[in-house]
Each structure stands twice: as structure tokens, then as C-alpha cells.
Amino acid sequence: MDQRQTAIVDNPDPSQSLGQISHLALDIGGSLIKVVYFSRNRDSSVDHKGESSSNDNPGVFNGNRKHTVLKGKLHFAKFETSKINDCLEFISSKKHHLGGFQHHENPAKDKKFIKATGGGAYKFAELFKEKLGIGLDKEDEMDCLVAGANFLLKAVPREVYTYVDGHKEFLQIDHNDLYPYLLVNIGSGVSMIKVDGDGKFERVSGTNVGGGTFWGLGRLLTRCKSFDELLELSHRGNNRVIDMLVGDIYGGTDYSKIGLSSTTIASSFGKAISDNKEIDDYKPEDVARSLLRMISNNIGQISYLNALRFGLKRIFFGGFFIQGHPYTMDTISVAVHFWSKGEAKAMFLRHEGFLGVLGAFMSYAKHSLDDSVVNQSMQSLVNGSYASDTNYNPQNGDWSDNESIPCSLYTA
Numbered sequence: 001m002d003q004r005q006t007a008i009v010d011n012p013d014p015s016q017s018l019g020q021i022s023h024l025a026l027d028i029g030g031s032l033i034k035v036v037y038f039s040r041n042r043d044s045s046v047d048h049k050g051e052s053s054s055n056d057n058p059g060v061f062n063g064n065r066k067h068t069v070l071k072g073k074l075h076f077a078k079f080e081t082s083k084i085n086d087c088l089e090f091i092s093s094k095k096h097h098l099g100g101f102q103h104h105e106n107p108a109k110d111k112k113f114i115k116a117t118g119g120g121a122y123k124f125a126e127l128f129k130e131k132l133g134i135g136l137d138k139e140d141e142m143d144c145l146v147a148g149a150n151f152l153l154k155a156v157p158r159e160v161y162t163y164v165d166g167h168k169e170f171l172q173i174d175h176n177d178l179y180p181y182l183l184v185n186i187g188s189g190v191s192m193i194k195v196d197g198d199g200k201f202e203r204v205s206g207t208n209v210g211g212g213t214f215w216g217l218g219r220l221l222t223r224c225k226s227f228d229e230l231l232e233l234s235h236r237g238n239n240r241v242i243d244m245l246v247g248d249i250y251g252g253t254d255y256s257k258i259g260l261s262s263t264t265i266a267s268s269f270g271k272a273i274s275d276n277k278e279i280d281d282y283k284p285e286d287v288a289r290s291l292l293r294m295i296s297n298n299i300g301q302i303s304y305l306n307a308l309r310f311g312l313k314r315i316f317f318g319g320f321f322i323q324g325h326p327y328t329m330d331t332i333s334v335a336v337h338f339w340s341k342g343e344a345k346a347m348f349l350r351h352e353g354f355l356g357v358l359g360a361f362m363s364y365a366k367h368s369l370d371d372s373v374v375n376q377s378m379q380s381l382v383n384g385s386y387a388s389d390t391n392y393n394p395q396n397g398d399w400s401d402n403e404s405i406p407c408s409l410y411t412a
């Protein structure tokens with residue numbers, strides 16, 4: 001049986017039949033709302049275990065405490081923040097399933113709370129209360145990003161890959177040699193975080209030229225209607241039509257003395273100075289390509305400079321700007337390789353856009369009354385169940401678009 005039902009869906013069908021949903025978390029960003037929720041398997045029996053270890057889930061249990069094991073799946077969904085009503089409708093369709101979480105500091109019996117991170121957890125708190133009668137239990141965005149990244153890096157096999165010459169190469173992360181690393185989260189804006197351990201980190205830099213800039217400028221310049229359309233355009237475009245290359249300045253030759261080949265971009269959009277053309281004279285696909293290249297290159301360069309500042313060799317890139325898009329990853333990888341002279345490495349995460357919301361989901365373990373030990377249990381169960389997943393192709397590490405993670409929650 002296929003273990004992965006609906007998962008990364010833009011407009012999830014609210015009538016989708018699922019087992020009981022017990023936990024749901026949100027990351028409400030400037031561009032997108034990310035949702036993670038746990039649904040119990042319909043046929044899952046509830047086990048009660050109290051050993052310090054078990055064959056099923058080694059290393060999960062502590063001492064002689066009894067835990068209830070809820071078997072099920074983690075589902076992922078996203079909505080555009082500008083269409084928050086779709087998200088409210090989606091949650092409303094699940095609301096009667098939600099188990100009535102109580103705020104750890106305010107356990108008012110009649111209120112439901114869900115974990116939420118991102119700026120929208122503040123901005124839209126009243127809206128959730130008003131429309132759904134649900135309170136948002138706010139978790140810090142940076143804490144959540146780091147918790148989500150550490151979880152994926154340590155617990156999920158074949159999560160991390162490099163992108164070199166058009167190929168994904170999956171990497172095995174050594175848990176004992178993970179820190180320090182630089183986490184670059186490319187959302188609407190970009191955060192750069194030096195991570196030294198679990199919960200040990202510092203946001204060392206950021207840039208306002210990020211995914212929102214690409215989508216916003218791209219929409220204005222190409223008049224395309226969706227982010228996916230803009231990416232598709234960029235796929236077909238040729239940036240050399242608009243970008244000024246070193247060769248354009250140097251009469252077709254390299255400037256080898258300072259290490260610049262004739263094909264290096266000297267100035268993004270620089271040809272538009274002298275072409276005597278208007279925006280409509282350029283093909284939208286060429287504009288989209290130049291824009292994607294400019295922004296990816298810039299982020300790659302700033303990331304490298306921050307890695308250099310702190311002597312970090314590994315840079316993990318997350319955020320929905322990447323979207324597993326080959327040209328984006330190639331540009332970032334080439335920029336990091338070029339500027340670091342091969343010393344630093346750009347790495348990507350399969351669940352790139354869900355770091356923050358996974359961190360928020362895991363924070364149930366920290367606070368909730370039922371004392372879920374989500375973290376460890378996801379860790380061992382995710383490990384155990386991926387091996388038997390029929391849709392997973394270990395040759396190239398690809399997943400189909402629709403993906404959920406089989407997992408268990410342990411509640412005391």
C-alpha cells in the first residue's frame with residue numbers, strides 16, 4: 001500500500017478523507033502559509049508501552065514512563081498568504097477533528113490552540129480567533145527554523161543533496177559532525193543563521209533581496225500570473241539577452257587576470273542600458289531568467305561571505321524560493337563554489353520550505369499538556385518507515401509531489 005497520501009498540495013481538498021487529526025501547526029510567512037498536520041491511521045491500534053526500549057522504536061522511551069503510541073502520517077500543505085481564507089477554510093474543515101489543545105500557560109478549557117510561527121502568527125492571531133475560535137500559540141520563527149532544520153538533517157534519510165552539473169547527489173550527514181553550519185532560509189526575505197547545536201544559534205545576517213523580490217519584480221516585469229509560471233518562463237529564457245557579460249565589455253575575451261571569463265555576468269540587466277528597448281521588446285522568459293540568476297547569485301554570494309566570516313564550510317539552503325528548481329540551485333551552487341574557490345559547499349533540503357512549520361510542530365513536545373515526544377518518535381519512525389515506502393526511488397532520491405511522512409506520536 002502506498003503510505004504517502006496527499007501532502008504538498010496548493011489547494012488541498014477539504015473533503016479529503018483522513019483519519020483523526022490530532023496535531024496541526026502553522027508557519028504564516030510573508031508569501032506562503034505552511035501547514036503540517038498529523039492524521040492517525042484509521043486502522044491504527046493504540047499501543048501502550050513502557051519499556052526503556054523496544055524493537056519497534058529503539059531509543060524512544062525513557063525510564064518506565066508509559067506512553068501511548070499514535071501511528072499515522074504527517075501531511076504537508078501550503079497556501080498563499082494573500083489567500084488566507086482558503087487556509088482558514090481548510091483548517092475549519094478539520095477543526096472538529098482537532099483534539100482541543102490547551103495553551104501551556106493558559107489552559108482555558110473551552111479554547112483550542114494551535115502552534116504557529118512566522119510573522120503571520122502575530123498579524124493574523126485575531127482573525128483565527130474571530131473566524132475559527134482558535135488561538136495561535138506563538139513560537140519564535142528562528143527557533144522553529146533551526147529546530148526544523150536540525151530534525152530534517154538528523155532524522156530524515158536522503159534529505160540533503162548537492163546540485164552539481166545538473167545532478168542531485170544525496171549526502172549522508174554524520175550526526176557527530178553536523179555543527180557548525182550556516183542555514184540560509186530563502187523565503188520572502190532571507191535569513192542567515194549560524195547553527196552550533198540544538199537550540200544554539202545566532203542569526204548572523206539577512207537580505208531583503210529574496211524570494212519575494214523575485215516573485216514581485218518578476219510579476220511586474222513579465223505580467224505572469226503565478227510563481228510557477230514565472231519559474232517556467234525562466235526555465236526557457238536566455239539571460240544573455242539582457243545581462244551584460246564580461247565579454248560584452250571586453251570585446252569577447254576573458255578578463256583572465258582577475259579570474260573572470262567572458263561569459264561571467266558583469267552587470268545583471270546591464271544590456272538594457274544601451275539596447276534602446278522597452279520592457280515589452282524583451283521576451284518575458286529572458287527577463288525571468290536574468291532576474292532569477294541575479295537574485296540567486298546575490299544570495300549565493302552573501303551566503304558565502306557569511307560562511308567565510310565564521311569559517312563555516314557547509315551551507316544548507318531552505319525556503320520555498322528554491323522549489324527544487326534546477327536553475328536556481330545551479331546558480332546558488334556555482335556562486336558558492338566560485339566565490340569560495342571550491343572550499344564551501346551549497347546543500348539543499350528536500351523539505352526546503354517546511355523547516356519553520358516542522359519546528360513549530362515539534363514544539364508540541366516542549367509545551368503541550370499531553371507531553372508528546374514528537375521529536376524522537378518522528379526520528380525513529382521516519383527512519384524505519386522510509387525503507388518500505390514504495391514510491392521512493394532510491395536511485396535518484398526523488399519523491400513524487402504528493403508526499404506524507406509516516407510517523408508516530410508518543411504521548412504520555
Ligand SMILES: Nc1ncnc2c1ncn2[C@@H]1O[C@H](COP(=O)(O)OP(=O)(O)OP(=O)(O)O)[C@@H](O)[C@H]1O
Nearest residue numbers: 029030031032187188189211212215227319320321
Ligand atoms: N506558489 C507560490 N506562490 C508564491 N510564492 C512562491 C510559491 N512557491 C514558491 N514561492 C516562492 O517562495 C517564497 C516564499 O518562501 P517561504 O514560504 O519559505 O517564505 P515566507 O515564510 O513566505 O517568507 P518570510 O519567511 O520572509 O516571511 C516566495 O516569495 C516565492 O519566491
Ligand SMILES: CC(C)(CO)[C@@H](O)C(=O)NCCC(=O)O
Nearest residue numbers: 119188189190191205206207208
Ligand atoms: C523578516 C523575516 C525574518 C520574516 O520571515 C524575513 O523576511 C527576513 O529575514 N528578511 C530579511 C530582512 C533583513 O535581514 O534584511
